Amino acid sequence: MKVSELAKAAGVTAETVRHYTREGLLAPTRDPSNGYHCFDGQDLERLAFIQRARTLGFSIKEVRDILAHADHGDSPCPLVRDLLAQRLPEIRERIQELEALAARMEEALNAWADMPDGIPDGHSLCRLIESLPAPSTDQADATSAKEEA
Amino acid sequence: MKVSELAKAAGVTAETVRHYTREGLLAPTRDPSNGYHCFDGQDLERLAFIQRARTLGFSIKEVRDILAHADHGDSPCPLVRDLLAQRLPEIRERIQELEALAARMEEALNAWADMPDGIPDGHSLCRLIESLPAPSTDQADATSAKEEA
DNA sequence: TAAAACCTTTGGGTTACACAAAGGTCAAGC
DNA sequence: GCTTGACCTTTGTGTAACCCAAAGGTTTTA
The missing domain is CATH 1.10.1660.10 (Multidrug-efflux Transporter Regulator; Chain: A; Domain 2)
Structure with a gap:
């Protein structure tokens, strides 16, 4: 072939x-x-x-x-089993992250229903985004800032 | 600064x-x-x-x-709103994919409880993996084969 | 004054392929 | 016999969002 x-x-x-x-x-x-x-x-x-x-x-x-x-x-079976057992909780965590993301997006869309489009005025770029909770400036917090396409 | x-x-x-x-x-x-x-x-x-x-x-x-x-x-607001509305269903889909993945992984781990480790014999590489449903050879099916770390 | 700490740019690594280029090969029809 | 189109080869580039190392200049500190 x-x-x-x-x-x-x-x-x-x-x-x-x-x-x-x-x-x-x-x-x-x-x-x-x-x-x-x-x-x-x-x-x-x-x-x-x-x-x-x-x-x-x-x-x-x-x-x-x-x-x-x-x-x-x-036999690769033990290796496969280990990898699988290790990966599963990671996938679960990823799912949680994405669910939190979806929730934030939904919340944002809802909040926007009551908010007018703002013209940037040097202080505000986009009220919707600025109305979000401030990202923690804590070094130790890296749990929510991972994303891809 | x-x-x-x-x-x-x-x-x-x-x-x-x-x-x-x-x-x-x-x-x-x-x-x-x-x-x-x-x-x-x-x-x-x-x-x-x-x-x-x-x-x-x-x-x-x-x-x-x-x-x-x-x-x-x-105002970037309309753009932001559009992007958000477009992305949300994609995220939802991604969550479904990961849930399906987690389910496959769990099923595999469970199935393995009843399966002995196999020594590769030229036909079988790893019984667990080979016991999975065959990936469709259909060109039109590309829904389940996307993954990352 | 010398080392530590920080700055700069450049370039390579990460994932799983997709895609384009340049050039050789092969089957089919005229 | 030859052209054409389909397929093969290798090599290199692009993707996302950074991280890390190297080489060399700067600033701060002991």
Whole structure:
């Protein structure tokens, strides 16, 4: 199988297959005549395995470690179990953060229903945002300031 | 105020202040004698504003746009309201995804209670992971495969 | 006056790919 | 036989919001 054939069979993009290959999760042979990557059924199974692991929230690095254990003949199960047990509370915390964020957003939208648009006057940039509680200037408080897209 | 003075006053790192300056959210003057950045009380207010905006989930780019509106004399309020209304359902969706992830992780941990560690045998890498539902190979399904740390 | 503490800019690292460029390969039709 | 289009290769860039290190100038302090 060539890159896009494997990709199609697994339902991912060819770029993803190349990425996993670059990262060492897949180790295809080469067709000596043209330098193309060659994948077989085992690679397809391996890719399906990677996808399942990803749905459990494992990072590429973690999956690489898991595969390395297995390739080395060791059971990766204890590692997987540990990672999972460790990650679960982190995910829960993340959910709490996002719920708090959603609550703040909702509150803000509601509060705004009663507030007129303000023209910036050098003191006020946007009343809505300025009406929020002041971010703590406490060094020790870093629990609420992490966000992404 | 110098960089770390402003940083301390606002409860962020000096690196963050420099980052916002590089990104154009803050526009300090320069001390001609040594080239140091000089911030004043307005900059501190502005930084507090940025922090509040960040707690609402706005990206640096969005904050820059909001500030640009205000600096230009236009009310950023409608923009802020739109961004907020648009982002809220996205956050909700993200929460659902993470809850589904947490559920999968829990299910996996529970299922494992009844499963022995397997030694990789060339067919099975990790029974737990392989016992998961197969990731859909359907191109049109991209709803569950997005994750981060 | 020398070290400690802080400033500057530049550049690299983090995640999991997506995308573009430049150039070789291959199957199909004319 | 040749063009065309689809696919392959590697390399490098971009994404978000910083963190950290290096190299070198400045200011403060002991």
